[in-house]
Amino acid sequence: MNKHETLGERLAQQGISRRAFLKFCAAMASMMALPPGTANAIAEALIKAKRPSVIWLSFQECTGCTESLTRSHTPTLENMIFDMISLDYHHTLQAASGYGAEKSRDDAMRNFFGKYLLVVDGSIPMHDGGVYSTIAGRTNLDLLQEVAKGAAAIIAVGTCASFGGIPNAKPNPTGAVAVSDIIKDKPIVNISGCPPIPVVITGVLAHYLTFGGLPDLDELGRPKSFYGETIHDRCYRRPFYDQGKFAKTFDDEGARNGWCLFELGCKGPTTHNACATTKWNGGTSFPIESGHGCLGCSEPHFWDAGSFYSALSMPASPLKFVAGAAVAGAAAGVAVSIANRVKKRAAKSAHQKATIADLEK
Numbered sequence: 001m002n003k004h005e006t007l008g009e010r011l012a013q014q015g016i017s018r019r020a021f022l023k024f025c026a027a028m029a030s031m032m033a034l035p036p037g038t039a040n041a042i043a044e045a046l047i048k049a050k051r052p053s054v055i056w057l058s059f060q061e062c063t064g065c066t067e068s069l070t071r072s073h074t075p076t077l078e079n080m081i082f083d084m085i086s087l088d089y090h091h092t093l094q095a096a097s098g099y100g101a102e103k104s105r106d107d108a109m110r111n112f113f114g115k116y117l118l119v120v121d122g123s124i125p126m127h128d129g130g131v132y133s134t135i136a137g138r139t140n141l142d143l144l145q146e147v148a149k150g151a152a153a154i155i156a157v158g159t160c161a162s163f164g165g166i167p168n169a170k171p172n173p174t175g176a177v178a179v180s181d182i183i184k185d186k187p188i189v190n191i192s193g194c195p196p197i198p199v200v201i202t203g204v205l206a207h208y209l210t211f212g213g214l215p216d217l218d219e220l221g222r223p224k225s226f227y228g229e230t231i232h233d234r235c236y237r238r239p240f241y242d243q244g245k246f247a248k249t250f251d252d253e254g255a256r257n258g259w260c261l262f263e264l265g266c267k268g269p270t271t272h273n274a275c276a277t278t279k280w281n282g283g284t285s286f287p288i289e290s291g292h293g294c295l296g297c298s299e300p301h302f303w304d305a306g307s308f309y310s311a312l313s314m315p316a317s318p319l320k321f322v323a324g325a326a327v328a329g330a331a332a333g334v335a336v337s338i339a340n341r342v343k344k345r346a347a348k349s350a351h352q353k354a355t356i357a358d359l360e361k
Helices: 007-014 018-031 038-048 064-069 077-084 098-111 140-149 159-163 198-211 238-242 330-345 350-359
Strands: 053-058 086-090 116-121 151-157 188-191
Touching: 018 038, 038 198, 053 098, 053 140, 064 198, 077 198, 086 098, 098 140, 116 140, 116 159, 140 151, 151 159, 151 198, 159 188, 188 198
Parallel strands: 053 086, 053 116, 116 151, 151 188
Antiparallel strands: none
């Protein structure tokens, strides 16, 4: 990788037209919830930006996050690797192996110390000295701590890296933890999901290139532009929820008519992600559109929450309330959502105010 090569110079070498590049910038601005007029500003910033070195470490994971990345369409994986960034180390995608692969990582760390991006997918085992997952004879913990020292920022890709994921589920025999449980002195962005949406990964990288830093994050360290609303907020089945029309089984008349899947265990009301708007496979579909309820995979401890096919323990219809209801965990998010809508729509009677206050606890 040329240390001084800018993205603009790389694009010129690849014969990419300005028109095509502006189209990409407009798509990025839209996905990051930025005003349309910022596309030109993004383009100018990216043209001058130097391609960052990226070191990608894969720990306790299933390779699903990388599989998701390979399906990115804005930009494609090839365009991202060869034009936007310099992917200097990635177990699955790199051509080198053995000593050659480890030398690539060492060279990137030395040449770009303090400037490279560290991407991590997979959780990190802590029990018994971390022996449950090793690379080149070294534990995940050892590698993470070493590479993190010289990183400008860390991107935790997938729910395993963000929150511990399935390896962290009870009884957690390997002592799996998230990246943020170990690294405390570096900016970290969590791109959760099992797996995460590919354009969210590329969107965060584009934001870093454009603005030289990470996007605004929510309380769980996730980009607000992608995780700021629940799937339920933007779901195309939402009108049926508001009308109290719910499928009772996956093959009944309601299911065939596209009714809400809430009573079949959909966790969309408590799950923050962009699945309903960005979708998957080039914007083709997402689980709810394919007829299956959301599992809540972008939230912490989603596996331990279980009950994938049991309805959340709160009223299904936003117009029906249970006075004194006290819901916790996942249901708390739904309760707050309902309370907010009640504030706007319902009459402000003393009884309703008391109910809202109780739901918001």
